[in-house]
Amino acid sequence: MSTTVQLREIASARSGDKGNDSNIGVWARSQGRYEFLVEHLTEEVVAQHFGALCKGGVTRYELPNLKAVNFILHDSLDGGGAASLRTDAQGKTLSLGLLQLTLDVPEELLA
């Protein structure tokens, strides 16, 4: 049995900028949820969620010690820093955008 929920029901996140790339760190509070993230929160899923906002592709790194995955969204800040015309030129709100991704999550992970 699984339920469709937003990512924020099972994970936390923070984002920031690295030049014209942004990074989004996502972490879980349990090993089961972390393993679910590794299997289902893939580069492809994140790239599809952000669509045209992320122009240069997505790279994912795993940090099992922190039950975390770190995403780099390449070319996602319209030039970044002082050059960007976006309100959120530093990608500070992108983590909260990712946490609104909907996923089918097994019910035992929601308890």
Place this chain on the structure above:
Amino acid sequence: MGHDKRTVLIGNGQGFWGDSSRGPVQLARGGGVDYITMDFLAEVTMSIMQKMRARNPDAGYATDFVTQLERILPECVDRGIKIVANAGGVNPAACAAAVNAVVDKLGLKVTIATVSGDDVLSKLPDLIAAGHPLENLETGEPIAGHLDRVQSANIYLGAFPIAEALGRGADVVITGRVTDPSLVLAPLIHEFGWAADDYDRLAAGTVAGHILECGTQSTGGNYDQWRDVEDLAGIGYPIVEVEESGTFVVTKKEGTGGLVDVGTVTAQLLYELGEPTRYLTPDVVADFTSIQLSEVGPNRVRVAGVVGAAPTDSYKVSISTQDGWKTTAQLTVGGPDAAEKALLTADILFARIAEDGVTFSEEDRRVEVIGTNVLYDGMLGDAPAFQPSEVVLRVSVRSEDKSAVNRFGAELASLLTSGPPGLTGFAGGRPRASEIIGFWPALIDKTQAQGAVSVNEVKA
């Protein structure tokens, strides 16, 4: 100090230039730390400071630092708390002179040191001539063809020059550009005598610095589980209690607000992180996949197990360049059909400046109707059925042509009487062109630059 001598307590009271003065005041008041660090520098800050110095040879540093020191220095001297800050910007000597004046005014006896040597702007032509192309790390292009646009060039120095300054008796160390975690690592090198090849402990000190460098982002600020955080108004600035082994505890002062738990520390560890196994500084390569976190008490998180490796042969250089002009116009749109009227307003604005032949390409203009998911470019689905009766219209342009950007800004006010109904909130005057500062990240061989330490004693 009343604690075990084998533990060094470091608090960071400033996450960036513009952070609250609460930080240094809170950390100094009543003691309980051995060092207060303060981080003022972002990439864009260096070029702003370079421009300040071009206008006034005594400017080019973080003036807030001097004001804040005036408030805390008497208590710091009294309690033996030392201060390490990158407030020197592009002019550490001028910053030290300003601090000297405060020390004199307060009648204190304080040893002030500066760390410089990071500024390589005047050396760029020689470096290029000597075969250092300073290729852009993102594009591979050499800097030579862009020297006319360069505004500042600074190496990121490491922790050892700061540790040397502390070793020479400094109570206040003022640096130019150093890697942010160096401010925290340096006191640990000084206190514990960590060696340049003691990579695991240098990595642990670097991780401590990364956790502290954004101030209250590790104690419950900007935290997605914000409902778990009590008393954000009284948020505590972060403190690390570091053992000689490199193991440390992240905490904050008793009685302050905010939260330190595995979640808040994890959030900051992941902030602005790239490849986690290769966190590079001039002193060490830290492996963030080795970090072990555990909660050892209320608002106390233990950090252990950090592994490091030898650093690379290069310093990172941050070169800033003049990349054109931009501005942003903002209006509030009220009443029925607010979002539709906002889009019409933007169309009118661009049509009117086009009458004067001023146009911007699609990629050099951006229209945001705030309140309609613009932060996410619509990726969270279609606009909701609910139509707000007010939105904010934000229109931005950029160009190599400053006059085109200013022509755009000059057209905004007229819309209040010549656009759709309900336009208001035109405040702050006519939007003017501001310079776009670009960044040119490059590497340079470590043999080409080094930190320079200068120590002066100021008598009462």
